[in-house]
Amino acid sequence: MFDPVCPSDLTPIRFGDKWAGMVIRCLEHGPRRFSELRIPLRGVTAKVLTQSLRALERDGMVVRVEHSGPIRRVEYELTPLGRSLLEPMAAACAWAEEHWEELLDAREAAAARAR
Amino acid sequence: MFDPVCPSDLTPIRFGDKWAGMVIRCLEHGPRRFSELRIPLRGVTAKVLTQSLRALERDGMVVRVEHSGPIRRVEYELTPLGRSLLEPMAAACAWAEEHWEELLDAREAAAARAR
DNA sequence: CTGGATCCAAGTTGATACTG
DNA sequence: CAGTATCAACTTGGATCCAG
Numbered sequence: 001m002f003d004p005v006c007p008s009d010l011t012p013i014r015f016g017d018k019w020a021g022m023v024i025r026c027l028e029h030g031p032r033r034f035s036e037l038r039i040p041l042r043g044v045t046a047k048v049l050t051q052s053l054r055a056l057e058r059d060g061m062v063v064r065v066e067h068s069g070p071i072r073r074v075e076y077e078l079t080p081l082g083r084s085l086l087e088p089m090a091a092a093c094a095w096a097e098e099h100w101e102e103l104l105d106a107r108e109a110a111a112a113r114a115r
Numbered sequence: 116m117f118d119p120v121c122p123s124d125l126t127p128i129r130f131g132d133k134w135a136g137m138v139i140r141c142l143e144h145g146p147r148r149f150s151e152l153r154i155p156l157r158g159v160t161a162k163v164l165t166q167s168l169r170a171l172e173r174d175g176m177v178v179r180v181e182h183s184g185p186i187r188r189v190e191y192e193l194t195p196l197g198r199s200l201l202e203p204m205a206a207a208c209a210w211a212e213e214h215w216e217e218l219l220d221a222r223e224a225a226a227a228r229a230r
Numbered sequence: 231c232t233g234g235a236t237c238c239a240a241g242t243t244g245a246t247a248c249t250g
Numbered sequence: 251c252a253g254t255a256t257c258a259a260c261t262t263g264g265a266t267c268c269a270g
Binding site for chain 4: 231232233234235236237238239240241242243244245246247248249250
């Protein structure tokens with residue numbers, strides 16, 4: 001997961017926008033800072049991550065906490081609502097694990113037919 | 116569901132493209148013809164429905180069956196793989212039923228804050 | 231009846247540069 | 251550090267007209 005080579009984007013099931021699902025998983029085990037999120041989410045630009053976080057915030061999935069201090073420090077954390085998404089996400093992952101071979105086979109067959 | 120007034124598109128969980136999830140539910144109880152599908156899917160144009168069906172077919176979710184006869188008649192049917200999607204879809208629906216009020220409240224609060 | 235072809239508006243994602 | 255501003259590219263969904 002998160003690996004561009006093992007494209008989790010082959011599954012037909014999506015949560016929110018392109019990065020929302022991954023953001024939620026990154027926050028699963030506690031709050032994370034903006035720049036911490038950018039590590040596992042290779043390639044996401046600041047602007048797009050901000051967009052995704054704002055949308056999640058608007059929908060009550062995450063909360064943004066700004067800590068005062070000498071250096072700037074903003075953390076994002078899952079709300080109970082956001083955390084509740086983990087359940088259907090687990091169902092989606094279970095489906096993907098069980099069926100992604102079938103899906104790949106079907107695509108290959110379709111590609112072969114196209115040739 | 117399927118009602119533009121009761122927008123099922125408020126949930127962050129999506130299956131395939133815009134119509135894929137609804138198509139699958141329409142096929143849940145047996146094969147349906149192209150034009151039968153267009154009834155519950157109010158407003159879908161032929162082109163877009165075709166696109167969606169082709170994608171589903173390519174991924175092995177549905178099969179297209181062309182019946183020979185005096186008049187043209189094409190039916191679409193779920194494959195076992197397509198049918199297997201009903202399980203995570205049920206999980207998604209359960210989540211939506213349980214949490215859509217929270218989601219709406221969060222959005223309203225955000226909108227109010229924006230004003 | 232079941233689409234294909236074309237064109238188009240809108241939304242999404244990203245690259246790059248800049249800021250408090 | 252945590253974004254914002256701007257612009258370009260790409261993708262989606264739809265309208266409309268046409269065809270086997």
